[in-house]
Amino acid sequence: MMVLLAFLVGVLVGVGVYLVLQGSLARFLLGLALLSNAANLVVFLSPGLVRGHSPIIPLGAKVLEPPYADPLPQAMILTAIVIGLGVLAFAVVLAYRVHQVLGTDDLDELRGTDR
Amino acid sequence: MRTLGQRVVYLFFLLPVGLFLYFLRFLPELLAGERVREAWSWVPGLGIAFAFYLDGFSLLFALLISGIGAIVLLYGASYLESHPYQDRFFVFILAFMGSMLGLVLAGDLITLFVFWELTSLTSFLLVGLEHERPSARRAALQALFVTVFGGLFLLGGLVLLALAGGSYSLEALLAQDLTEHPYYLPILLLLALGAFAKSAQFPFHFWLPNAMEAPTPVSAYLHSATMVKAGVYLLARFHPVLGGTEVWHGLLTAVGGVTMLLGAFSALTSQEIKRVLAYSTVSVLGLLTFLLGVGSEGAIKAMVLVLLAHALYKGALFLVAGSVDHGAREKKVENLGGLAGAMPWTALGGLLAAASMVGLPPTMGFVAKEFLYKALEGTLLLVAAFLTSLLLVGVALLAGVKPFVGKKPAHLSPHESPWPLWSGPLVLGLAGLVLGLGASEVGRLLVAPAVADVAGREVPVRVYLWGGLNPVLFLSLATVLAGVGAFSLRGSLRRLSLPWGADQAYDRLILGLERLAKWQTTLLQHGYVRLYTATVLGAGLLVTLLPALRLPVEWPSFGGVRPYEALVLLLMAVAAFYTARSRSPIFAVVALGLVGYGIALIYLFYGAPDLAMTQLLVETLTVLVFAFVFAAMPRFAKEKTVPWKALLGVGVGMAVTWGILLTSGQAKLPPVSQFFAEESYVSAFGRNVVNVILVDFRALDTLGEVVVLVLAGLGAFALLRRKNGNPRT
Numbered sequence: 001m002m003v004l005l006a007f008l009v010g011v012l013v014g015v016g017v018y019l020v021l022q023g024s025l026a027r028f029l030l031g032l033a034l035l036s037n038a039a040n041l042v043v044f045l046s047p048g049l050v051r052g053h054s055p056i057i058p059l060g061a062k063v064l065e066p067p068y069a070d071p072l073p074q075a076m077i078l079t080a081i082v083i084g085l086g087v088l089a090f091a092v093v094l095a096y097r098v099h100q101v102l103g104t105d106d107l108d109e110l111r112g113t114d115r
Numbered sequence: 116m117r118t119l120g121q122r123v124v125y126l127f128f129l130l131p132v133g134l135f136l137y138f139l140r141f142l143p144e145l146l147a148g149e150r151v152r153e154a155w156s157w158v159p160g161l162g163i164a165f166a167f168y169l170d171g172f173s174l175l176f177a178l179l180i181s182g183i184g185a186i187v188l189l190y191g192a193s194y195l196e197s198h199p200y201q202d203r204f205f206v207f208i209l210a211f212m213g214s215m216l217g218l219v220l221a222g223d224l225i226t227l228f229v230f231w232e233l234t235s236l237t238s239f240l241l242v243g244l245e246h247e248r249p250s251a252r253r254a255a256l257q258a259l260f261v262t263v264f265g266g267l268f269l270l271g272g273l274v275l276l277a278l279a280g281g282s283y284s285l286e287a288l289l290a291q292d293l294t295e296h297p298y299y300l301p302i303l304l305l306l307a308l309g310a311f312a313k314s315a316q317f318p319f320h321f322w323l324p325n326a327m328e329a330p331t332p333v334s335a336y337l338h339s340a341t342m343v344k345a346g347v348y349l350l351a352r353f354h355p356v357l358g359g360t361e362v363w364h365g366l367l368t369a370v371g372g373v374t375m376l377l378g379a380f381s382a383l384t385s386q387e388i389k390r391v392l393a394y395s396t397v398s399v400l401g402l403l404t405f406l407l408g409v410g411s412e413g414a415i416k417a418m419v420l421v422l423l424a425h426a427l428y429k430g431a432l433f434l435v436a437g438s439v440d441h442g443a444r445e446k447k448v449e450n451l452g453g454l455a456g457a458m459p460w461t462a463l464g465g466l467l468a469a470a471s472m473v474g475l476p477p478t479m480g481f482v483a484k485e486f487l488y489k490a491l492e493g494t495l496l497l498v499a500a501f502l503t504s505l506l507l508v509g510v511a512l513l514a515g516v517k518p519f520v521g522k523k524p525a526h527l528s529p530h531e532s533p534w535p536l537w538s539g540p541l542v543l544g545l546a547g548l549v550l551g552l553g554a555s556e557v558g559r560l561l562v563a564p565a566v567a568d569v570a571g572r573e574v575p576v577r578v579y580l581w582g583g584l585n586p587v588l589f590l591s592l593a594t595v596l597a598g599v600g601a602f603s604l605r606g607s608l609r610r611l612s613l614p615w616g617a618d619q620a621y622d623r624l625i626l627g628l629e630r631l632a633k634w635q636t637t638l639l640q641h642g643y644v645r646l647y648t649a650t651v652l653g654a655g656l657l658v659t660l661l662p663a664l665r666l667p668v669e670w671p672s673f674g675g676v677r678p679y680e681a682l683v684l685l686l687m688a689v690a691a692f693y694t695a696r697s698r699s700p701i702f703a704v705v706a707l708g709l710v711g712y713g714i715a716l717i718y719l720f721y722g723a724p725d726l727a728m729t730q731l732l733v734e735t736l737t738v739l740v741f742a743f744v745f746a747a748m749p750r751f752a753k754e755k756t757v758p759w760k761a762l763l764g765v766g767v768g769m770a771v772t773w774g775i776l777l778t779s780g781q782a783k784l785p786p787v788s789q790f791f792a793e794e795s796y797v798s799a800f801g802r803n804v805v806n807v808i809l810v811d812f813r814a815l816d817t818l819g820e821v822v823v824l825v826l827a828g829l830g831a832f833a834l835l836r837r838k839n840g841n842p843r844t
Contacts, residue, residue: 001676001677004680004684005684005775006772006776007772008684009771012768013764014765014768015691015768016764017763018761018764019695020645021645021757021760022645023645026700026745027703028645030703030704030707030741033737034707037714041714042771042774042775044726045775045779046782047780047786048780049780051721052722054724055791055803057795059802063792063793063796064792064793064804068792069722071791071804071805075809075813077723078729078805078809082733082820082824083820084733087827089827090827090830090831092744093835096835105748105749107643107645
């Protein structure tokens with residue numbers, strides 16, 4: 001399964017990179033969303049996979065006994081997901097304003113607005 | 116402060132006087148064969164020390180630097196009185212003096228290099244002292260470029276030298292002979308390049324005459340007596356280690372020979388008095404290099420004597436030129452004449468210095484010339500030395516005699532300069548006379564130890580003023596007579612001078628560099644963000660993927676694939692491709708959401724219910740935000756699939772896949788998670804370990820995260836609140 005997941009992440013990153021390299025601001029943002037999801041998956045896969053054992057201490061027990069899915073990457077990803085949302089939401093609104101004010105979606109036409 | 120400063124600067128010269136006396140105290144010790152060492156640990160791991168080493172050869176330099184330094188400081192106090200940058204002048208020139216002393220006293224290769232570069236920097240500051248003038252700025256930059264360019268090679272040479280000799284310590288190196296070492300040739304070439312650039316040897320000779328933009332005291336000090344001799348010092352210093360081979364001999368005599376002839380010729384054909392002197396300095400530096408190249412005991416004796424004599428008479432002539440400029444307001448040598456009446460003291464200094472430069476007995480210059488001819492007797496090299504000497508006799512007459520004798524041009528109304536301006540050259544001129552008269556003592560005290568250090572062994576030295584009626588004496592006489600002839604023929608010689616030279620080549624080079632910089636800047640700094648992204652990704656790919664592919668990968672087993680999981684993954688991949696290909700913004704966003712939901716499912720399958728929940732919520736929000744914005748946007752323009760973009764995507768994707776396969780589950784350290792698993796309930800009373808990490812163990816991080824989210828929300832809100840049109844309203 002790890003092999004398949006690794007290839008899936010590869011696909012997500014590849015598509016994300018391709019989109020980020022496009023001239024359209026909207027498609028750039030789609031690529032960004034894909035890349036941030038893919039990055040989370042990379043972290044998730046790093047300790048290896050444990051199927052079906054959540055890091056939750058059962059009632060009556062005091063410590064978590066193996067096997068369990070590694071809680072540390074999960075905590076990091078949880079943070080990353082939320083931050084990702086914040087970044088993306090801001091970027092999307094920014095793109096919206098750019099489109100609204102300048103009337104273009106083409107990144108190349110955004111050159112030199114500070115002149 | 117300023118008025119106080121005006122008086123205080125007249126006392127600065129006491130510092131080098133003190134140094135001079137201090138160095139003189141080491142003389143008995145050195146004569147007894149002792150060496151003086153001081154060292155502080157600097158980079159012990161590399162064997163580099165901040166070390167100093169004083170032997171006979173360094174002492175000669177230290178005495179010249181502090182002695183002439185004292186005269187120049189007193190002279191400068193008067194010469195630059197009411198100059199707007201007088202204060203800077205003193206800061207820079209004292210810094211230079213310190214650097215130069217450090218250079219000649221350094222006992223460690225890196226220490227030597229650091230001081231070497233410091234002299235280049237302070238020289239830059241001094242040449243550019245009057246920075247309002249474009250010509251001064253150009254000359255300063257040119258001097259800096261050329262000497263620092265050489266310094267770069269010098270560093271390479273010094274490091275190689277240390278590798279070859281096994282030590283950065285000068286003393287340890289001086290005890291070795293590295294001429295058979297495989298690194299010998301690169302070491303010699305690199306050191307020589309550094310030395311040639313610093314000492315204005317052909318083809319780097321052009322910067323020195325241009326450096327005459329500096330105020331006269333600077334020219335007298337840096338560009339005749341001290342800094343430009345650093346290159347010669349370096350070559351002489353390493354003569355025992357590197358000298359005596361065919362390459363050494365060929366390289367130094369050829370470069371030195373060309374430089375001394377070219378310099379002497381250019382000196383005699385120049386118009387401005389300071390340029391005349393600068394070119395003659397180039398010539399003498401060439402002569403010193405030339406003598407080092409010859410490398411016989413006699414040549415080394417002659418080198419040390421010429422060095423000493425030249426420092427005295429050339430320093431004096433520069434100071435005289437400054438005094439003449441001050442008293443008669445004229446720089447063109449052909450417009451000068453008959454000043455002896457009005458400026459008697461300056462004239463006396465100038466004539467004494469010129470006598471030494473011409474080589475009249477009983478001056479130091481005469482002694483030096485006797486030894487020069489004696490060292491080269493019976494070889495063809497004598498011809499080159501003779502030609503140079505006769506041209507330099509002409510230069511001496513031009514710069515040191517012509518301004519004071521003959522008829523005074525009508526447009527000059529000269530007056531004698533204040534005493535600090537004429538006393539300096541007079542002292543130096545008299546020193547040339549006194550040292551010449553006391554030649555045997557000078558030979559015993561100063562020359563013999565220096566010669567022994569350059570030769571690398573004890574050399575019997577007997578310096579004398581009068582060698583009897585021998586062929587050398589007649590050759591000296593012939594030199595003077597021929598020099599008078601050259602002086603009177605200088606008008607015809609001027610017509611021979613080349614219309615262009617290395618200076619123009621330098622301009623071409625700088626212009627070419629500027630063009631190259633502009634071309635590559637516009638090429639690389641194009642302003643297209645996604646091309647920057649592509650460059651970064653592509654470069655990152657090259658440096659990571661290529662080595663990574665060589666690592667052995669342990670393929671995790673394909674086992675444990677459940678059909679429904681595989682189906683989810685397939686769907687996600689398809690959705691991802693659809694996101695990229697769709698021309699409808701809304702469909703693309705829906706496909707993106709599908710990918711996100713798929714990820715939530717993966718989290719769910721592999722024991723991360725919290726992640727699954729959050730991902731589900733966040734993905735829903737993301738899709739909504741996107742949909743809200745994209746609804747207002749037109750369909751995506753049809754874009755052709757650009758092969759290189761697709762290829763880059765495939766490459767980066769592959770790299771990430773490869774990285775996961777290489778690293779997943781390969782933790783080499785005990786996982787910190789174990790701590791959380793054991794302490795989550797016991798210490799923090801929470802059963803959901805992930806939640807406990809977020810709100811308890813790492814609660815501050817979570818607070819930061821909340822702040823980021825709030826800021827992003829505020830930013831988005833502020834952007835949306837603005838009305839259409841001008842974004843500034």
